[in-house]
Amino acid sequence: xxxxxxxxxxxxxxxxxxxxxxxxxxxxxxxxxxxxxxxxxxxxxxxxxxxxxxxxxxxxxxxxxxxxxxxxxxxxxxxxxxxxxxxxxxxxxxxxxxxxxxxxxxxxxxxxxxxxxxxxxxxxxxxxxxxxxxxx
Amino acid sequence: xxxxxxxxxxxxxxxxxxxxxxxxxxxxxxxxxxxxxxxxxxxxxxxxxxxxxxxxxxxxxxxxxxxxxxxxxxxxxxxxxxxxxxxxxxxxxxxxxxxxxxxxxxxxxxxxxxxxxxxxxxxxxxxxxxxxxxxx
Amino acid sequence: xxxxxxxxxxxxxxxxxxxxxxxxxxxxxxxxxxxxxxxxxxxxxxxxxxxxxxxxxxxxxxxxxxxxxxxxxxxxxxxxxxxxxxxxxxxxxxxxxxxxxxxxxxxxxxxxxxxxxxxxxxxxxxxxxxxxxxxxxxxxxxxxxxxxxxxxxxxxxxxxxxxxxxxxxxxxxxxxxxxxxxxxxxxxxxxxxxxxxxxxxxxxxxxxxxxxxxxxxxxxxxxxxxxxxxxxxxxxxxxxxxxxxxxxxxxxxxxxxxxxxxxxxxxxxxxxxxxxxxxxxxxxx
Numbered sequence: 001x002x003x004x005x006x007x008x009x010x011x012x013x014x015x016x017x018x019x020x021x022x023x024x025x026x027x028x029x030x031x032x033x034x035x036x037x038x039x040x041x042x043x044x045x046x047x048x049x050x051x052x053x054x055x056x057x058x059x060x061x062x063x064x065x066x067x068x069x070x071x072x073x074x075x076x077x078x079x080x081x082x083x084x085x086x087x088x089x090x091x092x093x094x095x096x097x098x099x100x101x102x103x104x105x106x107x108x109x110x111x112x113x114x115x116x117x118x119x120x121x122x123x124x125x126x127x128x129x130x131x132x133x134x135x136x
Numbered sequence: 137x138x139x140x141x142x143x144x145x146x147x148x149x150x151x152x153x154x155x156x157x158x159x160x161x162x163x164x165x166x167x168x169x170x171x172x173x174x175x176x177x178x179x180x181x182x183x184x185x186x187x188x189x190x191x192x193x194x195x196x197x198x199x200x201x202x203x204x205x206x207x208x209x210x211x212x213x214x215x216x217x218x219x220x221x222x223x224x225x226x227x228x229x230x231x232x233x234x235x236x237x238x239x240x241x242x243x244x245x246x247x248x249x250x251x252x253x254x255x256x257x258x259x260x261x262x263x264x265x266x267x268x269x270x271x272x
Numbered sequence: 273x274x275x276x277x278x279x280x281x282x283x284x285x286x287x288x289x290x291x292x293x294x295x296x297x298x299x300x301x302x303x304x305x306x307x308x309x310x311x312x313x314x315x316x317x318x319x320x321x322x323x324x325x326x327x328x329x330x331x332x333x334x335x336x337x338x339x340x341x342x343x344x345x346x347x348x349x350x351x352x353x354x355x356x357x358x359x360x361x362x363x364x365x366x367x368x369x370x371x372x373x374x375x376x377x378x379x380x381x382x383x384x385x386x387x388x389x390x391x392x393x394x395x396x397x398x399x400x401x402x403x404x405x406x407x408x409x410x411x412x413x414x415x416x417x418x419x420x421x422x423x424x425x426x427x428x429x430x431x432x433x434x435x436x437x438x439x440x441x442x443x444x445x446x447x448x449x450x451x452x453x454x455x456x457x458x459x460x461x462x463x464x465x466x467x468x469x470x471x472x473x474x475x476x477x478x479x480x481x482x483x484x485x486x487x488x489x490x491x492x493x494x495x496x497x498x499x500x501x502x503x504x505x506x507x508x509x510x511x512x513x514x515x516x517x518x519x520x521x522x523x524x525x526x527x528x529x530x531x532x533x534x535x536x537x538x539x540x541x542x543x544x545x546x547x548x549x550x551x552x553x554x555x556x557x
Contacts, residue, residue: 020158022151023187053176054158056183057241080503084463085176087501088456093180093245094231096497098528103503104470173460207418 004029006036011043012113013075014106018051026062033066037075044113045070048106050081060095067100076101076116080109140212142202149195154186157198164200165211170271178211178269181246185215185265188242193219193262203268210251210270218262225255277393278327280382281375289320292374299370319346320371332396335403347404348411355415364412368405372398432458434465441542442471443535445510447480455491459498472504473545475538479510489524496529505530505545509538 002025007014013036015029033045045066049055055063067077078101082090090097101116103109142164146157158179165175182198189196196217203212222228229247234240243265247253252268281288293316297309322342329339347368354364375397383390432454437443444462448454462474476495481488492508499506509532511519519526532538543550 020155022155024151054179054183056180056187057239057245058183058187061239079501082501082503083176084460084467084498084502085173087463087498088173088459089176089180089249090501091459091494091498092177092248094241094248095239095245097501102501104466104472105503108472108503173456 002028003032006032008036008040008042011117012046012110013037013040013042013044014046014048016048016051021052021054021059023058026059030062030066030069034069034073037070037073042075043117045075045077046106046109046113047077047079048081048109049079049086050083050105052086053083055082055086055090057093057095060090060093060097063100064097076113078103078109078112080104080106138203138205140201140203144200146198146200147195148186148189148198151190154183154190157186157200158183161200161211161213164202165269168202168209168211168271170211170269174269174272177249178213178267181249181267181269182213182215184242184246185213185267188263188265189215189217189219191236191238193217196262208270208272210268212252212266212268215265216262217264221259221261221263222255222257223259225257229255275328275330276383276389277332277375277379277397278324278330280379281324281327284378284382285320285324288371288374288378289317291377292316292320292371295370295373296367299366315350316371319343319350322346323371327400332400335400335407343404344407347407348414351408351411352415352418355412355419361409361412364408365405368401368408372401375401428454428457432461434461436465436469436471437475437539438542438546440469440471440546441473441475441539442466442469443475443477443539445477445480445535449483450481450488450491452491455494459495462495463498463502466499466502466504473542474499474504474506475535475542476506476508477510477535477538478508478515479512479535481510481515484515484518484524486522486524489519489522489526493526493529507532507538507541509533509535 002019004015004017004019004025007016013033015033017029019025036042037045047063047066063079067079070077079097080103082102101112103112144160144164146160147153148157161179161182162175165178170178186198189198196215196219198216199212199214201212201214203210227233229244230240231244232240234242243255246265246267250267250269252266254266255263256265257263293309293313296312296316326339326343329337331337331339335344350367351364355361376394379390379393379397383393431447432444435443435445442462442465444458446458450458462476465471466474476492478484478492484492496506496508507530511531511533530541532541540550
């Protein structure tokens with residue numbers, strides 16, 4: 001059975017899809033990726049689809065699923081490098097992937113993930129500090 | 137008046153056939169010089185329709201044709217199956233309607249992506265969907 | 273009744289062709305600047321051959337039948353090429369009608385003895401050629417329509433310039449109405465430019481759009497969504513007060529779309545997003 005390799009880069013997972021997707025493959029990816037998020041306690045998932053020429057409603061749903069599932073497991077998902085023709089087709093299809101973060105390329109996606117994680121960390125620290133500020 | 141210039145029939149039994157079908161379709165579309173965006177729309181719409189064959193009828197066949205009506209050239213794809221058929225076509229054409237927990241974008245989405253869309257179905261007797269995407 | 277005309281035509285084809293070409297050359301409107309005599313000769317010969325072939329069937333009234341396909345095919349391509357070359361529809365119609373004159377001349381000569389048949393044949397042949405000249409007219413219009421379509425798409429192409437206003441910031445002023453075809457072109461150009469320049473912000477200025485109705489708003493939202501899918505942000509600027517009013521009155525939902533009243537304020541917000549500050553240079557002391 002074909003599988004798409006998942007690379008671990010520090011706190012992040014990187015998936016580069018370079019083959020023609022079919023449904024079984026997409027389902028496997030969803031499964032493997034969610035397991036990998038748990039195994040590595042990843043904070044973010046980058047899915048590079050710059051080599052993908054077709055994203056239909058099934059594939060779109062899987063991407064949405066991955067984003068929602070990782071979020072529940074405290075990881076952010078960024079889809080990077082979508083082709084213009086794919087973006088227009090998805091919009092016409094009626095699937096704007098509203099809940100998914102996007103970036104132009106892997107580099108910018110990485111920045112975005114870093115930023116999201118820092119924001120969250122600051123938020124956590126902020127809350128913690130507030131607790132500390134109790135009058136003595 | 138529509139003239140068919142080139143014709144090929146493919147059997148659809150498994151997901152591997154879908155991959156092959158999409159490749160053949162791409163060959164036909166790029167051979168007539170279809171723009172990348174229109175190719176993407178055609179293949180995405182076809183991907184939705186061929187999935188319907190596999191999900192609802194298990195198997196069927198697709199016919200890829202290069203057609204011309206004197207003014208313009210395009211690709212016509214016909215999807216035929218002997219599956220359960222569709223009882224209420226107007227309902228099946230609505231966004232978000234699905235009988236199997238999918239997004240329900242397949243039929244209406246596919247229709248938005250092509251220039252011509254026709255669906256014929258009788259319950260118990262199978263479904264035939266015909267689409268055309270012009271070159272430009 | 274025997275197919276007299278067909279007989280005569282087959283027998284005296286060369287005379288007809290000669291008379292026809294002579295008629296055309298004598299015609300003061302002949303456009304020698306647009307077509308050489310040789311070309312005219314070949315074209316006329318080809319048309320006459322297929323015409324004689326078609327008439328042989330004995331069918332003079334219905335040109336939608338198979339016998340006439342070749343004739344109509346030739347007339348269509350002839351009209352369209354003439355339309356491109358700059359002939360007037362009148363000139364193309366006269367071309368077919370002058371064939372009538374040539375045939376009538378030859379018929380008169382052949383059927384001198386039988387006046388009744390002559391009149392009948394002339395009526396039949398002239399009806400037939402009249403409908404064929406109408407075919408050229410229709411094809412001519414079609415040819416012109418194609419020219420117009422091509423120009424429309426060219427205008428669409430050049431009327432959607434994507435401007436790189438700053439590093440990472442693109443602007444696209446839209447002038448005129450937005451229909452679905454134009455939206456496609458705008459999306460294609462904009463998204464491609466985003467890829468080419470690696471820009472992360474696109475400003476869509478709609479101050480040149482006369483009205484924003486539900487459909488136009490849908491097209492704008494599509495463009496915003498497609499831009500977002502690519503990983504870039506889209507700001508819509510140039511919202512005039514009356515446009516804001518119609519948007520609210522029509523109940524169009526623009527939540528999730530960043531809007532600014534002017535290009536300047538959109539640019540300012542884009543700078544802020546890029547963490548850039550524009551300051552006045554300090555005056556030299």
